[in-house]
Amino acid sequence: MRITRTLAIAAVALAAAATPTAAHAQASSASIAYHGITSAQQVQKFHELSGKGYVPVSLSISSGPSYAGVWVKSSGAAWAMYQDMSSQGYQKRFDEYTAKGYQPTVVTATGSGDAARFAAVFVKKSGSFMAQHNMTTDQLITANLKAQAKGLMMTSIDVYGTDGAPTYAAIWTPNASGVKWHLTYDLSSADHENAFKIRVSNGYRPAYVAVDPGGTFTTIWRNDKSGSWYEYTGMSSSGYQSRFDKLKTEGYFPVQVNSEDGKYAAIWTK
Template sequence: MLFLSLPALGRAITLLCSLTAVLSASAAPTAKPSPDANPLPDASSSSPGISPRAVPWVARHGLTSAQYQSTFNSLVSQGYKLTYVTGYTYNSDPRYAAIWEKSAPYAWVARHGMSSAQYQSAFDSYVAQGYRPRHVAGYAVGNTAQFAAIWDKSPAPGNGAWVARHGMTGAQYQAEFDKWVGQGLKLVHVSGYAEAGQAKYAALWERPSDGYAWVARHGMTSAQYQAAFNTYAGQGYRPVRVSGYVVGGVDYYAAIWDKAPSAGWVARHGLTSAQYQAEFDKWVGQGFKLTVVSGYTIGATGDRYAAIWSK
């Protein structure tokens, strides 16, 4: 297996667990074909869609905290599970983009709008109840960081080992990355965000149950991300995670690629809301499903999106 990393990875505050795990969905209050050719300002959607796999799914973006909670409650009551969420700001007010799908074989919980301390407390509580983290997104609100996260009771792959960290500087992230990859774990999720004007990272590693090669990069400018994207796509990799974040007015990207088989995929970044919506409509209309959406803010009102669609 191939493991690569670039600039600094990020302060380990969460904890290491070895779990294999399964309650009923909890509506927690909180909250290739084409490479990424020209970094289109990425799109987000406010349109529902039906997965090519016949699993109903819904995506929304640009939601205020209240709108997100209302949408969350409505969809969960209809049997949907939150599978992806990202936070960002618009006019200094938190906004959310998220994906739900109607497939929840394991108990799950989700929270948003948490401070670092609140996230840690929720993490400790849920892990003690047999949950494991499946997704975490850090995002800047003013000069501080907030978190949105999803936990569930699904069995962990491999031998059940997993690791979660947040609040890491670039150097701390790199050290954690090197440590856990050196012990045979795979990076499965990374979120970049700004806190007090500094890049920070939250990440999840798991013991892989397959032997597909993978690579990861972080701290990339838009041009660097596009160059890496082109290189890896040319080598047969597909993007499986992308996180856009802004530090000092500059947008950066952290991403993961792997060589798992795929029926087709499309990735875009740097999309305005309108561009994201257009891309969303285009690819969903061609039978693709939105699997990743990352919202971030350039300037006070410049919301941008990075996204991945797959078949």
């Protein structure tokens, strides 16, 4: 288990630039979302959107590699994004940027072993945090208990590896308002649906959902107030696009998207 105060190799840094061209791109006045794009198109997106004052708030790398993301207009803190990193490369970037006062806000990965590839967003900010990657299920449970004991709340998680040996990367940040939260992992579609019904009836909502290798789901649940929202899981690329188009007409926009092996999960809010 590696307690990440660290990150690793990469392929893309910051920049500025021009106009969206990647597949499945959609926009509102303050947000832009896309999915099913290649690494090269993701590089294009970085240059196009960062140059227009957008910042990535959701990022997902899946087999291919294929990328999905959500960006919002922001004039806040300095940030950096790296993609197509090895595990060691992610660790290297983590060490480099935390030494400069940055923290990871999103970490996403796909593949297994030496073939695993990572993407991450770093934001310059102060405060405590905890981040780990290459965790087994048992190591995830241990790390989560450790984070909770420190008053931290999980705010990003992704699952890579294989169906039989899932591997986790996660980030925990201060739970300043004392929000009740918990994590479910490796749930089938049916089990996730049951968990959804039970937790929503008890005042919880899915705050972050990841598609695991093999099509199960790992979810961060929070008991907080967030206004109107929708969550859908197990969508194909076209199914996600259909949900996007329908919900957009109702004033909703995705705030988090995750994908693996052609299956998507996403959360929308107004």
